[in-house]
Amino acid sequence: MKEISCKLLVIGAGxxxxISAIRAGQLGVDTVIVEVAKPGGTCLNVGCIPSKALIHAxxxxxKIAHMAGGKGVLGISVAAPTLDLMKTITWKDGIVSRLNSGVAGLLKKARVKTVHGWATFRDGKTVEVETETGTQVIRAEAVVIATGSVPVELPFLPFGGPVISSTEALALSEVPKTxxxxxGGYIGLELGMAFAKMGSHVTVVEALPRVLAQYDAELTRPVLKRLGELGIEVMTEAKAKGLSTQGQAGKGDALRVETADGKDAKVAADKILVTVGRKPLTDGWGLDQIDLDMAGKFIRIDDQCRTSMRGIYAIGDVTGEPMLAHRAMAQGEMVAEIVAGHKRSWDKRAIPAICFTDPELxxxxxxPEEAKAQAGEIKVGQFPFAANGRAMTKQGEDGFVRVVARADNHLVLGIQAVxxxxxxxxxAFGLALEMGARLEDIAGTIHAHPTQGEGFQEAALKALGHALHI
Structure with missing residues (x-):
């Protein structure tokens, strides 16, 4: 097969x-992208997009089940609803397929050549791709590694049978009874709450003293309340130990758990969803051939996403936390512009993170704790949605907006909401931080009424000492 030469090679179409390939193409850079699966990566195919579709369903x-039970206060009554999960999954797959086609179309529009297959480095400038029609050799002046991440597997609970990752959870044909x-991180609770709403009896097993430990306790309190309302059992300081039987899914399988007091317990489980984190995908593409410096299990990069080898860049999950799609997108765009000769560097003040639980975080x-450690004296303003008209009309009074700022010059350092x-x-939160907003900037911006965004303005006013609606 004829060799391909290009200025930029991107490995991974997540x-x-x-984004890196599209931006490079827009700038006139001769670009090739290699992907073994469908374009969009984990996020589009088995992550962000399909999970939000399932959460919405x-x-x-x-909501309808609540109305059917006569528990609603809106005056709406309906017959008992049923759920056909296969139809839901088909609808979800349709969304993913349209977005797959959209990404492929954008790459084509930007004149990016796509090669389907698995890439392996020969050296820092040369890659072999195993395609359906044979081995394709690609030589490039610059390479972007964007291979992403995969779910972490527990050695005593390997994926298969009743043990599933988030990927399989998003493709189930029926709702598991248990x-x-x-x-108990964001992936586990997002999917756990969704399946509880669809009828599963859900048990969350978390080794730490509390779930959503990456967030402060005050922020997660409304989520914990909702877990209880949904009948989700939460076992903290508990350790999964393995299957108690080795039968088929739904045939008596149970999860063995060591509880906080050291006792053994069994949790009934037609399916066991393992969500203990993700790890960078660094195996199988010839990392040993190029000998990059690592930062633990991640590829080490500088403020321009350059690795230890000249001409090789790395972006996204393979470079470490936060493992967020929008971080990878911003890095990819920056690297494309650097390859095109622009002066760019990575100096983001804030990368918003969202947990799509109920309620959202x-x-x-x-x-507040981080700000206090870095800046000393701080001001904190918090406004409850219980005092927000729009939240009340949506039956969403639980939660608040919180703004954290320096005490001396009122520079905003952090914003949280649940x-x-x-x-x-x-x-809005990210923009305020990137623009270097002060409390007075947010407070002085007219926020439309009635919206939940008014809570942002009110939180800033509260920090200044004169909130208007509490």
């Missing part, structure tokens, strides 16, 4: 990779 079903979730910048639909406030 959010970081395809679960929310809608739970579901054990190992890991948003964090951007520093928490509440129904607060994910959509993340753009």
């Amino acid at each position: 959010p970081g990779g395809y 679960a929310e809608e079903f739970e 579901l054990a979730v190992i890991g 948003v964090t951007a910048g520093l928490s 509440g129904q639909g607060v994910s959509e406030l993340s753009a």
